[in-house]
Amino acid sequence: MISAFARRLGQTVTVLFGISVLVFLVFFATPGSDPTARIAGRNASPETMAAVRHEYGFDRPLPVQYVRMMGRLFVTRDLASFVDHGELVVPEVIDAAPVTLSLVAGAAVIWIVASVAMGTVAAALRGTLVDRGLMMLGLVGISMPVFWLGEVANLVTQSRYHQTWLFSWVPGLGYAPLTQGPVAWFTHLAIPWCVLAVLFIGIYGRVLRADLVSAYGEDFMRTARAKGLSETRVLLRHGLRTSLITFVSLFGLDFAQLVGGGALLTEVVFGLQGVGRLTYQGLINLDLPLIMATVMYSAVFVVLANAVVDLVYLLLDPRVRDGL
């Protein structure tokens, strides 16, 4: 157990190191990305450029620059933006993280519940109209771009039908932290949650149905039916339980990439100041410290999520426990 934990920790550090080096190098190899010009402003004199270059340490060798940046990012945490004159990036990320986390976690709950229900019902009624209808609905959900769906949702809930009893509870766009009370937090996020979840409900529902239908061909499902169990029990206790593996691995990846900034479009449409938006700003301005901070943050989540997925595997499948 301890050795597994240590191995996981070692992997995490390696992955983070690799990603940081890569991002750092890409940044310095990108034409037109010279940070000196950005900091010094337009038409700066060569003297100013030289002064800025020296002040920010851009005249030092790359490895030294890298180590200094990592030190300021992880140790002293006073890494400042190159663009927003002195804005500290670590607090920026720390402020944005709860917004994204709230958004993604809520959406994840919705999409897990909805897609398990959808996939299971479709598999139980496979071949019927209900099955086809649900799968069609899933396909529609997958095909709708999230920014379009979000705009439509905004149109409906914020303006067109805002006065009706149905949507009068929807507050204006933006985020309300949990410290302002759970109700405000919930009402601000309810619509973004649903919009973000739609795509994943479609994908997960279809994947789960496919896995369940192929599970019906397994010998152990026949045994379970031969035991005289009810169809529901066969499906849930034998089929669903063994079909969750793909579901869980998909979930780990999607959840991590969303928390790491992948929910950008949803964040923009609903005016949420999350990590996705922050990364986006960093990228347009080629603001290396900000990019570095958000990428590191996102990498931590991907590695963490994979660790959790591995743990869930252990719970789901005893064969993994025995290292088979």
Place this chain on the structure above:
Amino acid sequence: MGSEAPLLEVRDLTIALPAGRGGWTRIVEGVSFSIGAGEILGLVGESGSGKSMTALALMGLIDAPGARITGSARYRGQELIGLDRRRMRALRGAEIAMIFQDPMTAMTPVHTIGWQIDEQIRAHRRLSRAGARARTVQLLSEMGVPDPERAAGRYPHQLSGGLRQRAMIAMALSCDPSLLIADEPTTALDVTVQAQILDLLRRLRRDHGSAVLLITHDMGVVAETCDRTMVLYAGTVAERGPTAALFARPAHPYTAGLLDSIPPLRGARPARLPQIAGAPPNPAERPDGCPFQPRCAFGHDACGVRPALVACGAPGDGQAVACVLPSEGRPLPARLA
């Protein structure tokens, strides 16, 4: 068994699958047989001869879309074909239980052996969790599983093939079924374990009074275990009768061919075992006449008509064969047993 009503009586069981353009492919055609209480009936045939389909039809477990099952199968007077799901479910596992060929894939990998046996007991009996587990442990120990309490807590992949099959049999027997259908229960096991499992099946009759429908392609297993034997070929009954009679005087050339392909224990060792030339016909392309005729050394004009099952051998012992040879007065020679 004689006069009393058999436990299971199957008449003209036919299973057809839709073959496109409104056509049907008959997988099993007009199979009839009966099993008495406590009897062991062997069902022998090659892969694709319809043995497993016959068994699955009895359990109501054929879920191929559009499958058409006709004929009759009466279990204690109750018609099984077309029985509604709820009543079928009450019979399955409780009255008629089934064990499968590969115990590795036939048990759910994510639950312990004990959990799976408890589940079946609790599906049919009003027993507490602890009560079910006590019965599970007792069954496992009866099946010769060492340290049954610990074994109950293990997952299928943690047990050897033999132990898994014992657990499977324990599960099938957990509700004292009157009929056990064993579909190739020993095929996936090595020979010594095979012998132990067959021994176990024979003991069932004594300890539980269960009748067994033993499906196999191994004539050796049949000879060791079964009271009566039925040989299936291409979805039809080729021959049936008491095992001893069938082995001593096979009346169907196919049965004789199967017996010839067992390596002899005594006498000179043949350089090559005799084999039946060719392969069984595809279910969609079975000939109108005797399905075995294309491979039969005795094929002649009379074989162009599908032969009916006729009694043969010693009168009263119930041997019957679907072949024209005995009625033409030229039966196959008896074998030296």
